[in-house]
Amino acid sequence: MLRTILILGGSAEAQALAGALAGRPGLKGITALAGRTAQPRRPAGALRIGGFGGAEGLADYLRAEWIAAVVDATHPFAARMGWNAAQACAAAGVPLLRLERPAWLRQPGDVWDEVEDWAAAVDRLRTGARRVLLALGRQELAPFAALTEIWFLIRSVQAPEPWPPFAQAEFLPARGPFSVADERALLLEHGIDTLVCKNSGGPTGAKLEAARALGLRVVMRRRPPRPETARADGVDQALAWLERL
Numbered sequence: 001m002l003r004t005i006l007i008l009g010g011s012a013e014a015q016a017l018a019g020a021l022a023g024r025p026g027l028k029g030i031t032a033l034a035g036r037t038a039q040p041r042r043p044a045g046a047l048r049i050g051g052f053g054g055a056e057g058l059a060d061y062l063r064a065e066w067i068a069a070v071v072d073a074t075h076p077f078a079a080r081m082g083w084n085a086a087q088a089c090a091a092a093g094v095p096l097l098r099l100e101r102p103a104w105l106r107q108p109g110d111v112w113d114e115v116e117d118w119a120a121a122v123d124r125l126r127t128g129a130r131r132v133l134l135a136l137g138r139q140e141l142a143p144f145a146a147l148t149e150i151w152f153l154i155r156s157v158q159a160p161e162p163w164p165p166f167a168q169a170e171f172l173p174a175r176g177p178f179s180v181a182d183e184r185a186l187l188l189e190h191g192i193d194t195l196v197c198k199n200s201g202g203p204t205g206a207k208l209e210a211a212r213a214l215g216l217r218v219v220m221r222r223r224p225p226r227p228e229t230a231r232a233d234g235v236d237q238a239l240a241w242l243e244r245l
């Protein structure tokens with residue numbers, strides 16, 4: 001019997017799982033995307049774009065489409081969808097797995113200042129920071145514009161639209177991952193004393209290695225809380241969980 005697996009997407013892991021399911025007999029993957037990106041990279045298998053209308057809407061969808069299991073592979077900083085999925089799966093009696101890449105862990109020599117949100121990060125920057133690299137999503141920059149005494153280097157794939165009213169800032173369009181040597185050169189060239197980022201985990205950790213080598217402070221946003229569910233930290237573990245169902 002063909003079992004349909006709903007992948008809540010938006011991460012590299014979701015993309016990889018959709019690819020892996022495409023070659024598996026007996027399993028059919030449908031990836032759901034929120035629809036925030038105009039031209040998302042198309043995953044293997046079926047694709048559904050747009051929200052479900054909260055936990056109730058998702059529960060209705062699970063029942064209507066005879067979904068056998070849900071894999072929540074949304075980005076580690078997508079704070080809402082995991083809770084909706086837990087509620088919907090409990091209501092519809094569908095097993096749920098959280099697929100999430102491991103967080104970066106503090107290493108000896110790291111000078112990390114961990115915060116819950118960007119308001120706390122802004123507060124921490126008020127002491128000891130003069131030249132700061134913001135390695136964040138472009139929609140997350142606005143709170144930092146309040147810090148008029150600080151010079152910011154803003155690195156993201158696209159420029160923020162609209163541009164927040166920074167007193168002193170330079171924009172650097174760039175898409176990672178970057179090498180440790182390049183990150184180190186960038187930090188030195190711009191005289192950066194503090195790096196601000198979120199604990200996404202995965203392949204963009206070279207900046208942390210470079211900051212460690214230079215003894216720079218990192219203001220690191222922690223991941224948001226998630227519901228208790230079965231967990232996998234890679235595609236192989238997720239496939240093993242699906243095979244056991």
Ligand SMILES: NC(=O)c1ccc[n+]([C@@H]2O[C@H](COP(=O)([O-])OP(=O)(O)OC[C@H]3O[C@@H](n4cnc5c(N)ncnc54)[C@H](OP(=O)(O)O)[C@@H]3O)[C@@H](O)[C@H]2O)c1
Nearest residue numbers: 009010032033034051052053054074075077078079080081
């Ligand atoms: N937040 C980040 O830093 C970040 C970074 C990279 C990628 N993303 C991806 O971008 C998407 C939106 O992020 P967010 O932070 O706004 O998420 P969120 O706060 O967890 O979700 C907000 C709402 O967006 C809809 N939604 C989220 N993920 C969905 C999915 N995979 N399929 C269908 N609907 C989805 C849901 O709407 P309904 O209630 O109507 O169902 C949800 O209630 C996520 O899929 C995430 O994986 C987020």
